Structures are given as C-alpha cells and as structure tokens.
Amino acid sequence: MSREKPPVPKPVFNESGLEIKPLYTPADVEASGGNDKIGLPGQYPFTRGIHPLMYRQRPWTMRQYAGFGSPHETNKRFKYLIANGQTGLNVAFDLPTQIGLDSSDPVAAGEVGRVGMAVDTLRDLEIAFEGIDLEQVTVSLTVNGSAATLIAMYLELARKRGYDIRSLRGTAQNDILKEFIGRGTWVYPVQPSIRLVADTIEFCAHEAPKYSPVSVCGYHIRESGADPVQEMAYAFCIAKVYADEVIARGLSVDEFAGRLSYNFNIFGNIFEQVCKFRAGRSLWAKIMREQYDAQKSTSMWLRMIAGGGGSGLTKEQPELNIVRGAYYALIGALSGAQTMALCSYDEAYTIPTEYSARISLRTMQLLTAEMGLCDTVDPLAGSYYVETLTSQMREQMEKVMREIDAQGGIVKLISEGIIQSQLSAQAYERRRQIESGEFAKVGTNCFQIDEEEQEVALHPYSDEDALAQIAATVQVCAERDNKQVAAALAEVSAAAAGDINVMPAISKAVSSYATVGEITAKLSDVFGCYQEPIRF
Amino acid sequence: MRSAIRVLIAKPGLDGHDQGAKIVVRALMDAGFDVTYSGLRQTPQQVAQLAHETGADVIGLSSMAGSHLSFCRKLKPILAEYGLQEKLWIVGGSIPAQDHTPLKETGVDGIFPAGTTLQEIVTFIKERAR
Numbered sequence: 001m002s003r004e005k006p007p008v009p010k011p012v013f014n015e016s017g018l019e020i021k022p023l024y025t026p027a028d029v030e031a032s033g034g035n036d037k038i039g040l041p042g043q044y045p046f047t048r049g050i051h052p053l054m055y056r057q058r059p060w061t062m063r064q065y066a067g068f069g070s071p072h073e074t075n076k077r078f079k080y081l082i083a084n085g086q087t088g089l090n091v092a093f094d095l096p097t098q099i100g101l102d103s104s105d106p107v108a109a110g111e112v113g114r115v116g117m118a119v120d121t122l123r124d125l126e127i128a129f130e131g132i133d134l135e136q137v138t139v140s141l142t143v144n145g146s147a148a149t150l151i152a153m154y155l156e157l158a159r160k161r162g163y164d165i166r167s168l169r170g171t172a173q174n175d176i177l178k179e180f181i182g183r184g185t186w187v188y189p190v191q192p193s194i195r196l197v198a199d200t201i202e203f204c205a206h207e208a209p210k211y212s213p214v215s216v217c218g219y220h221i222r223e224s225g226a227d228p229v230q231e232m233a234y235a236f237c238i239a240k241v242y243a244d245e246v247i248a249r250g251l252s253v254d255e256f257a258g259r260l261s262y263n264f265n266i267f268g269n270i271f272e273q274v275c276k277f278r279a280g281r282s283l284w285a286k287i288m289r290e291q292y293d294a295q296k297s298t299s300m301w302l303r304m305i306a307g308g309g310g311s312g313l314t315k316e317q318p319e320l321n322i323v324r325g326a327y328y329a330l331i332g333a334l335s336g337a338q339t340m341a342l343c344s345y346d347e348a349y350t351i352p353t354e355y356s357a358r359i360s361l362r363t364m365q366l367l368t369a370e371m372g373l374c375d376t377v378d379p380l381a382g383s384y385y386v387e388t389l390t391s392q393m394r395e396q397m398e399k400v401m402r403e404i405d406a407q408g409g410i411v412k413l414i415s416e417g418i419i420q421s422q423l424s425a426q427a428y429e430r431r432r433q434i435e436s437g438e439f440a441k442v443g444t445n446c447f448q449i450d451e452e453e454q455e456v457a458l459h460p461y462s463d464e465d466a467l468a469q470i471a472a473t474v475q476v477c478a479e480r481d482n483k484q485v486a487a488a489l490a491e492v493s494a495a496a497a498g499d500i501n502v503m504p505a506i507s508k509a510v511s512s513y514a515t516v517g518e519i520t521a522k523l524s525d526v527f528g529c530y531q532e533p534i535r536f
Numbered sequence: 537m538r539s540a541i542r543v544l545i546a547k548p549g550l551d552g553h554d555q556g557a558k559i560v561v562r563a564l565m566d567a568g569f570d571v572t573y574s575g576l577r578q579t580p581q582q583v584a585q586l587a588h589e590t591g592a593d594v595i596g597l598s599s600m601a602g603s604h605l606s607f608c609r610k611l612k613p614i615l616a617e618y619g620l621q622e623k624l625w626i627v628g629g630s631i632p633a634q635d636h637t638p639l640k641e642t643g644v645d646g647i648f649p650a651g652t653t654l655q656e657i658v659t660f661i662k663e664r665a666r
Contacts (some may be wrong), residue, residue, distance in 0.1 A: 093621075095550035095601065105581070110606040111550050184552015184576050220572050224555055315651045350602075350632070424558035435653050444651075461602065532575040536561060 008078060011099070013126065014272040016229040018392050024384035032391035033392050037282075041336075041377045044245070044289065045282035047390065048378040049336040050301040052092055055374035059341040060332070062364050063088035063305065064357050069129035070465050074117040080133060080354060086361055088138045090341055091128075092116030093150070098185040100146035100520030104470045112466035115140075115351065119150065121475040121513045125157045140171040140215070140305070140339075145187035147174035148196045152506040155208055160511075171212040171305075172306075174200055177238040178217045180414045180530070181423065182224030189416050191443025192527035198245035203503035205246075205256040212261045214242060215305065222265040225427030229274055229393055231265060232280040233400035234285060238411035243292065254278050257288060258298035263305045266328040272393075275386060277306065277335035278378075279394035280288045306337035313343055316443035316451060321345035322359055329364050333373040334380055340364055364477060417533030424536070473515065480513040488512050489522050496526040539570070541665045544592040546574035546583045549613075551601035556629055556650075560598065561660040563654035569594075569661065580611040588618045593665045595620065608642045615643075624665045628652065 013022045021028070029035060039045060044054030051057060064086060066077050078089055093116040096108035102120050103112045112118050116127060129139075134157075143150045151172045176193040179186045186193065197214060204213040218226075218235035226234060239260060246256055250322050264280075266273050285300035294300055309328060313321045322345045333342045342360040344352035352360070367373040380386045404410050413419045434440035440446050491505035502523070509519055545561050547554055554576060561573045572590045574583065587595045595603065595615070604627055615621050627639060628648035636647050646660050 095552075099550060107550070110603045111601075113552075114603065182555065184554060186552075264546075315649075424555065424562065427555050428559045428562040431563075431654065435655070510553070533610050534573055534575050536558075536565065536573070 006310055014034070014228075014269050014389075016227045016272060016276075016393060016396060018389065018396065020389075024388055026384060028388040029384050030035050032388045035382075035387070037391065038381060038387060044297070044300065045285040046301065047278050047282040048301065048381050050338075052377075054336055054377040055333070056241065056377065059368045060337050060364075061088040061138065061305075062086050062089040062361055063138075063339050063341050064344075064360055065090045065092050066352075066357065067143065067340055067392075068092065068094075068116060068351055069113040069118075069462070070469055071117055071119070071124040073113075073465075074128045075130055075132075077354070077357075078128070081357065081361070082132070082137060084358055084361055085365060086137075088140060088339060089132075090140045091142060093141075093143050094118045095185070097150075097516060098143055098145055100149065100187050100516055100524075102515050102517030103473060104467060105517055109466075110461075112469055114461055118466075119153070120468045120469070120515045120517070121476050122153050122156055122160075122510050123472070123476045123513060125153050126160075129157060134161070134168065138169045138171070140173070142173050143185075144173055144179045144183070145185040146516055146520060147172050147176070148200050148503060148506055148523075149510060149516050150313035151200055151204075151211075151213060152503060153510040155211070155508055156485055156511045160444045165208045165211070166257050167210055168208055169210050169212075171215050171362070172200070173217065173263065174214045175217045175263075176240060177410065177414060178235070181234075181390055181419055182220040186530045186532075188524060188527040189530050190411060192397060192496075192523075193530070194241060194245055194411070196523075198249065199241050199257075199501045199503050201242060201246050201256050202249055202251060203261065203501055205251060207503075209259070212259045212303075214239075214259075215261045215263045216242070217263040219263045219265040221423070222267075222309070225423035225425070225430065227426070228268065228276040229396045230400055230423075232393075233397040233404070234410065235262060235264070235534065236280075236284060236397070236402050237401055239284075240287070240291075240523040241409075241411055246433075247292075253292040253327050254296045254299050257292070257294055258296060258301065261303045261305070265311075266306050266331050266335075267309030267324070270327065270331055270334075271386060271389060273331045274334050274380060275389040275393050277304070277337070278386070278390045279397060283335070283394050283397050290342075305339035306332045306335060307339060307341035308343050308348060311341050313345070313347060314441060314443045317449065319343050320443055321347075321361070326363050326366075329367055330373070333367050334378075336378060344402055346477050414495050415533070420533070421535040445535070448524075477515070484512040485509065485518070487512045489514055489518055492519055492522045493526060539637050540568055541594065541661060542570045542572070542590060542592050542653070543594040543596060543661065543665075544572050544574065544587045544590055544643065545585070545596045545598060546578045546586065546595050548575045548578055548580070548599055548607040549601065549603040550577055551599065551603070552576055553600040554598070556600065557598035559597070560628065560654065560657060561659060564661070567658040567662075576632055580607060580614050583611060584614040584620060585619045587623065592620075592623060594624040594626065594661055596626045596628065599631065602630070602661065604629070604631055605638055605642070608639060608644060612643050624661065626657070626660070628657070 041049035218231035344356035488509035
C-alpha cells in the first residue's frame, strides 16, 4: 500500500518579501545567527528592549493624537483625555499652522482649525495648555514644516510658566525629509529644511537637553507604500542625515543622539511587525555604535512611538477597525514601544470623536490592566520563528540601506522624487492586489456584507470659529510691542541668511508674540520655497 | 484616430496626503489616458489654469482633509471663466455621504469616495468624457 505524500504547502511571503516557512526549529535560529545575538533587554544590541525591566517598571505612554478647532476646544479635549487616564498629549495642528501660515492668510481660508488646532501666536499655546501641568504629561507636537517655530513657542510657553526647560520633556515630530516622501507639509527646499532640523537639535542639546526635538517617522513612509523593512531602513537613512548635519557643527554624537526618537507604523502581519521593531532596535544600536562611535547607551536606543496604522483600517465594516486597533496595540506591546497612539475606528472618515478616542485609549488600557502585557519583558523572545525572522529582517534592512547609499543617498533620491515614485508604484501595486483579491482585506475583498453608506457624525467645521481665531490674533498683535517684534524678526532674517543657529532668534520672536506666518515669511525670503518633483 | 482622453488630477487645498491621488494617476495612465498630476497645494485658480493649459477633458480633484466642498464652490466660477464648465469634473477621496448632493449641485459629475475601485473611475471616465 503506497502512502500518500502530504501536500506541499503553497509558499508564503511576508510583505517585506521574506519567505515564511511552515515550521521553525532551533536550526533556523542557529542559521540566522544564533541565540547569542539576542542578548538581554537593556543591553547592547537592545533587540529585546531598551530598558532592563520595560513595562514592569513603567507601561508605555498612551498618547492619542488630538486637537481641533480653536485652542479653547483643544484644551477641553486635552483635559478630557487626561481625565480618562491618558499620560501624554499628541497635538494635532491645522494645515495652515503646519505649513507656517497665519489663520488670516487667504490660502488658509476653509482650513483654519479643520484637521487640528490653529496656532498663530504664543497666546494660542497658552490657551491650549491652560491648567495642564507640563511636567505631569509629556507633550508631542505633530508639526514639521513649521516645527522650528512651534518648538520655540512650546519652550517659551514653559519658560514663561516658570518651568526649568533644562528638565522639560516632550517631543516634536520635526522630520521634514519624510514630509517630502509623504504627508506633504513641507515649506522650504530640501537643504535649508535639513538645516532647520539640525538647528533645532543643536539648540535643544544646549538649552533643553531632555526635550526630543525630532521624531523620525517611518510611519508615513509606510503609509506611502513602503514595506516594513523599507519603513525602518529609510527612517534610519533619514536619521543619519540629521545626525551627520549636527555632527558637522561640532557636536559629539553623545551630546544629542539620546534625544532622537522614532515614530513607526503598525499594520499588517503581527509577527512581521514585532520582528521589524526588534530588528530595528538592534540595527540602530549597531549603527550608532559602529558608524558613529557612540559611547552612551542612550545614544544607541531606538526610542519610539508606535501606532496607527491608518492604512490598515477600512471604510467597510468600520467596527472591525476597533478590533484591528486592538491587534495593533498588542503588537506595540509585544514590540516594546515606549509610546503608543492608535488610530480610532472612525479615522477613515473623520476626526475621531471623544467616544472613539476613548475606545482607542481603553484598548491600550485593557492590555496593561487585564491582559498581562506588562508582566514580563519581550515575551516572544526565544521563539524560533520570531528570532529567525528578526535576524532576517535586520539583514534586509541593512541591505536596503546599502542600496540607498549606492544610489547616491536618501537626500538625492528624495530631492529627485525617486523614492516618492518608487513608493507610489508600490502603493498602486498593493491597491491592485487588494482589488483583485490577491491581497486579503477583510470587509473590502473578502467577508463582505451589503452595507449602507455609513452615517457618521462628522466633526463640524465652523467658519465662525475661524473668524474668531483671526480676530483673537488681531487682538494679540494690537497688544504686543511691535517694535520688539520687528527687531526679533530682523534677527530671524539675519540668522537665516548667515550660518548661525536660527533658534535663539525665533525664540525671541515667538516670545514677543510674532505670528507663525511672520516668522515663516522671513525664513522663506531667505530659503525660498520647495518645488515638488513630479515623477511617475 | 482620436487622441487619448486627457485627465488632470489635482490636489486642492493644503492637505498633503497624496497617496490616493498618485494611485489614481497610475491607474489612469495604465488605462491609456493622458494624465497630468498637479502636485500638492493647488488653488482653484491654479487648477483651472492647469486644466486649460493641458487641454484636459477631465478635471479630477483628490481631497482627504475635508475642504472639498468649499474648494469646489470656489472652483466652479473659475472653470466657467476658462470655458471649462462642460468638462467632466470628478472628485475623490475622503468625501462623506452628506456632501455628495451639495457637490453634485455645484456641478461635480462623479464622486468617488474611499472604497471606490480604480476600475469604477476608469469606466466612468471612458463612458462620460468628451
């Protein structure tokens, strides 16, 4: 009697193109580098986490993205989130603020306060953070094109309220290179944009050494079509550009690298994401130690906010996004993220409501309070699969970084629109695979139901609020010392045109209630404006 | 032989989320259309100007951050100034259901909210352009 052979399973590849075997054994771990490479949490190469005790010591920071309309409304939402147990604030700014325009700018019409809070002057930040202890919550500013101004404004806010900014914590996104790839809130051309990032890093290293002036974002690179390996590799290439620029000014790597942070995306295959984070953590440590000769452990730490991931959510059966969000949070917890922010289930339609924002927050709290995710460090360590894939993904990331360098470096590829073109081609290919059913998306191409168009409570846009914002800024400008403002703005121009750091001049300007638009105008007079390369 | 249908895909307003717009551009190119992509931050004036310069048969706007209705209301008279009011006008992206009727009343011919397939857009243009 002949015995039938079991069927050979179809090959499976993860999104990064690595083939996944049906079974992993100790031999796979050995072949990919062995257990010795794994090490301990809190020790080089930090594969298992940057701290020895991770969440046993302190759970991740929960920091939902929030902010809309006027500074008053935003202040209310902030207090609501804090009252519900959120431990950090992640500030959303409206698009005019993000690209350095005042609310009164004609180009801003219809956009004031729409996707975030409108900020024209320091007064707006004073209102938004009224009654909030800046030492009790850490604040993250989601701003890039106008980040230098907003960082200066936040530090001035803290200074005026009597905090010692030498011990003030907080983060700004301030990763302009990824804005050229995706998200698009650029203002100035590539080179002066990099210079501004370096100015903020250098300034903070001296003046606000606990503040994280940059959060390098693989997140939006992934949203633009990158696979998980590319997400991490491109982010590292970008971080190296900022580091090189700061080192060229004479700072040592250990003077600033400890305050670099990262923002990564979570959607897709659970194990691929966990391995991405573990691999990335050890690769960044290796880059810092071997290429930059970093001595301090903190310089080698891949500190990150992880979350999202907008691209994983679907418009169909939106309640499934709550479930997706729960898996994303689980991934973040299994990956050792320092901070998490989840997209809310209605985010495919609109700005999250209080209700949906609370569900996202509770999703994370379930993991810490009920599910035991804080009990032990890096619980997936030692899995034959996870350790093998972690090593393989690290190798792939290194390979992608070498390829970028061989093509002339990330700045050249971004300036010429080559990365953008490559990623949009990948995004298009993925879209086609979803439409053809080749790449499964529940609710979209499988397990569908007949759905009525969802009635969603949309966040209302108010022209009256926009006018009130403009009027409030007119009032601030009428009350400020305009001579002092003019002098400060002249200093901004001079600093931009020279080769000194612009941050002290911007700090003076914001302190005297110069507007975001006034400062941007001075900088763009010197720097010019970015021209987007269109390439397909 | 008729030349290819010319399509302008533009990003109105300040929103920088262009992944969807670029996917649509690629799909329309693959479908054989002659496509121009505007890049980000187009004003109504710039959209009309670009449609005029490229001889667009189709004017497509991709909006993800909620300013589509106010933008279209501003764009309408400018399209008329350029004599482009008869061109096929389509809008896609994050367009909530309650905005569909007001957009149609403004003169938009086709609305393609998130969840639309690329083929639906291609078919609509083939059937309706020119």
